[in-house]
Amino acid sequence: MTSSDENAEQPWNPQRQRSANERLLLGRLRAGGAASRAQLARETGLSKPTVSSALAALEQSGLVREAGTHTPERGRAAVLYTPDPAAGYALGIDIGRGWLRVALADLDGTVVARTDVRNRARTSGSMAGLAVTTAHELVETSGVPAHKITQAVVGTPGIYDEETRRVRYAQHLPGWGRAGLFDRMREGLGVPTTVQNDANLAALGEYTYGAGAGSRLFVYIMIGTGLGMGIVSEGRLFTGAHGAAGEIGFLPWPGRRKDTLEDAISADAVVEAARAHGMTGELTAKSVFDAARAREPAAVRAVELEGERLAHAVAAVAAVLDPDLVVLGGGVGHSADLLLRTVRQTLRERTPLRPKVVPSRLGEDAVLLGAVATALDAARDLAFERR
Template sequence: MAENRYVAGVDLGGTKVRAALADRGGHIVAEDVVGTDPRGGTAVAEQIAALLRSLAEGAGVAWTAVGATAVGSPGAPNPETGAIDLSPNISSFDSLDLQHELARRLGHPVVLDNDVNMAALGEQRTGGGRGYRDFVFVAVGTGIGMGIVVNGSLCRGARGAAGEISYLPLGTDPFDPANQVRGALEEAVAGATIARRYEEATGECVSVPVVFERAGAGDEHALAAIDDEAKFIALAVAAVGAVLDPEAVVLGGGIGSRAELLEPVRRWLGRLGAHAPIVRTSQLGHRAALIGAIAAARHEMTRGAEHRIEPEHRIIEGITHE
């Protein structure tokens, strides 16, 4: 059998699967992104396995030289069943042991964690969280989620759902059943909401990137829509700060990574009057979860070699700075 000299990382989303193959030092040797199989369930597990094997083949790497894979997925992986709860964008994940399905197909240890947790690891290693023992990574895009690093290690909670701040009772009526599927806060800050606010003010339906573009040109309605977004993010940051007292908050995701959002968030935090943590923009952008997954796979492969762990499915344990 070839020596394990490579690892694989996967950032699994509701619409895209981003995957990479890296050497033991974490240097990426192959990478690709494809649309997520809309059938969900085992079809996605098969898609991930085929994609990773294709990357290895394209890079001239024997599959037996790949020692571990880590996957960041939307939702909360259940440590008892391997199923993924709170993942409405990928069908059948709440009844599938994704870890087992992938480990069986890949033939080596598989690490599974929430995608925002993986992004927090990426930021901890090489991004905006580097140098902090206690920080949170808040991803704002299609929805909102948070990865929590306490004393250098990820915090997941009793059910793996720590950081699911979409359910904070802020921004919209938390008692309205319509706001309880995605969460009250997510209904207020989801990307489509920015475009909807702009449309309500102007009667014009445009995409979120166009709203940001027009805000940059001084459009008052676009600026107001972004300011509303910043206000609700600031409220979430204040709530998180009151509970966790992090040193820093790193904003990421397709919307959170926008530089235009940083100063309005800081301004609203200042108006709240409470002591606020440092707020920074992600340095890794959309690659944060993939880089975190590679770090998790490297950790798993090293641990497996040290303890002679047989291929199995597991929830990743805390990873501290190298």
């Protein structure tokens, strides 16, 4: 049954009408900024008495507040109203293999508190516990009343299965698919909590706050410990029939048997290529990129190889999705300045389909800000419903 069907079956009553009017005005104020009663009446088609009554109810419930006055050239000064950002808060949590990031934002989307901690957890249970503890500590130090936090969103590698309430395919977080793990996290956080794939959230974050803004269809390729992709079409996330759309790391890669695209394009692949070209010692993807910036030949060749392989992935994505923009992010993506020349040149050589390829503007904050943006949608609705 659709929501429209449900609404059609419910009889009209004054209380529902008042609620609809209040929601309409609140939506207008969020979208268009501060406005007076007269301006709201003109723009919504509601009568001035109806607008006044609805604003009074919204103000009494703490959802809107006065925002000064406006004096026109002719006429009396008018009181302006704006949504109160402190009417509710959203919690975003980014769980990665190396770092745990938590942010608290008001209903305007302003991050009012944030913390980043090293993820030194040895087990999935301790990792979940660290996320809950860190979130509570952040809220306590922020001064935000806990009851005002209306929604949390957790970003994690892998695909969250709503039916089994377990994460699948989080290969780089051992034990992360255990049954009941996220149920315990929800209980520990004490607020409505949803779980989403980190690349999907990064794509939403980049669309809302970064390079993807205004794109008709863009993809965010996350290159780090693993390889993933988020797809945003007309401002909406596309996840496929089972939530696995964008899991390009599973694509086969010509080479050793069972090799995948993730084996060819990831932090480990960069290190492997650097060793194959003669680099020695304790290596990380970051140290290889640093050496490439210093023009060390083996590192330069390893980075070029990564760019060529990445172009292969972009070409495949372009043929299937036809995006107008491809954003490179993740740990390896942070070094996109070294990759872009090779990626663009290889695309010119291999395919007539050449979407614009740019680095992430949000860097390591993409997943966290995507979690915040996603949580805000639900937080605003819940703040209104709880009034």
